[in-house]
Amino acid sequence: MKIFGIFLTILSFAFSSNDFICKTDKIAIEQAKTGIELLLESDPQNVTCLLRLASINLEQGKISKGFELLVRASEIDPKVVEKHSLLALFPFALKVTNMKKQAQEKNDKELWNQLGDRYFEMGIFEDATVMYKKSIAIDANQPDIRVKMALGLRKNTNIYCAIDELKKVVQDNEFHFYANYYLGKILQHDIKDNANAMHYFIVAKESLEKLKSSFSFEEYQKFSNEISREIVGYQR
Numbered sequence: 001m002k003i004f005g006i007f008l009t010i011l012s013f014a015f016s017s018n019d020f021i022c023k024t025d026k027i028a029i030e031q032a033k034t035g036i037e038l039l040l041e042s043d044p045q046n047v048t049c050l051l052r053l054a055s056i057n058l059e060q061g062k063i064s065k066g067f068e069l070l071v072r073a074s075e076i077d078p079k080v081v082e083k084h085s086l087l088a089l090f091p092f093a094l095k096v097t098n099m100k101k102q103a104q105e106k107n108d109k110e111l112w113n114q115l116g117d118r119y120f121e122m123g124i125f126e127d128a129t130v131m132y133k134k135s136i137a138i139d140a141n142q143p144d145i146r147v148k149m150a151l152g153l154r155k156n157t158n159i160y161c162a163i164d165e166l167k168k169v170v171q172d173n174e175f176h177f178y179a180n181y182y183l184g185k186i187l188q189h190d191i192k193d194n195a196n197a198m199h200y201f202i203v204a205k206e207s208l209e210k211l212k213s214s215f216s217f218e219e220y221q222k223f224s225n226e227i228s229r230e231i232v233g234y235q236r
Contacts, residue, residue: 067093109135125155180204
């Protein structure tokens, strides 16, 4: 979460700047975005508008797209980017954008997973979910990645999509611990389907016992106590 905090601080500073030629403060943000996109169709080398569009995408949480636009602007005129408030984001933007290009060119599920993990760790769940989806499109038999994608969907309040993804995991592996555990959590706390939640908590508890040696003592105790509290709370 330290990385996420630094990232938010940089974004906050970047968005406070008003050094753009393409000013948009008097019109709706979506109208501004559409206008800039149209302008770039006729003038794709307009670095000022590329940077403004990058800022809009970043403000809207479309981090991956914002990074791509920032890198594109630097490729056209690095000196302009060097003087811009988004400069602090550039090293990370360049790194993940290059990773994304490699993942696309090589059709590499591991690179997509690494990108998904980077975005997930920063709390950028929409982009994390996109990266995991691309990985699963290459290899659908990745239960742990499907669980991560489900958690990203849940964070974006796509609750029923998250449930569907977790159920796909347990269809192939009835005793997958994390899929059962998070199904229980989501059903219990997000949609209040307590009876079905208990089914998954009970299976998760059984799975945890079978996999006890795979967890550290602290992890095992944490999950065991949490599941027990959920089951006892339902039975009261």
